């Protein structure tokens with residue numbers, strides 16, 4: 634399917650660590666998006682033609698917002714860091730292949746070991762992290 638550029642709106646943005654920004658964007662792209670995919674974010678700077686790819690960190694339950702977490706390294710990301718609630722933002726995507734949280738936790742598909750006996754998993758006091 635051909636992707637087209639859409640306009641989203643920054644819902645909120647916080648600097649969560651030195652040069653690391655956490656941005657929630659209201660956008661229709663959230664409808665079909667999965668964490669692990671990415672969006673191309675266009676700058677407003679005409680001299681910086683190419684959009685900047687940023688991974689989708691989270692999609693909210695109602696599928697109306699995407700969360701991006703990024704580090705400022707240059708022209709584009711420094712511009713995005715100045716955005717605030719209400720700023721319009723041009724996006725293309727979602728692109729790439731996302732992962733379900735189960736796939737993200739078990740890249741070697743070891744969850745199958747427990748699929749036949751859910752009770753065994755319940756008894757495993759170490760929980761998910763004990764399986765990794």
Ligand SMILES: Cc1cc2nc3c(=O)[nH]c(=O)nc-3n(C[C@H](O)[C@H](O)[C@H](O)COP(=O)(O)OP(=O)(O)OC[C@H]3O[C@@H](n4cnc5c(N)ncnc54)[C@H](O)[C@@H]3O)c2cc1C
Pocket residue numbers: 671684685686687688689702703704705706707708709710711
């Ligand atoms: C599929 C994909 C997903 C990505 N997801 C994320 C994400 O979730 N969060 C995130 O922070 N970044 C992510 N990136 C990297 C992000 O796209 C770049 O950091 C961004 O394009 C830089 O744009 P800029 O205009 O700020 O920097 P530019 O002005 O283009 O570059 C400025 C300088 O920084 C250097 N530079 C560029 N990118 C990086 C980098 N990543 N690390 C160190 N130096 C760099 C350049 O070589 C140049 O010297 C992703 C990249 C790809 C390809």
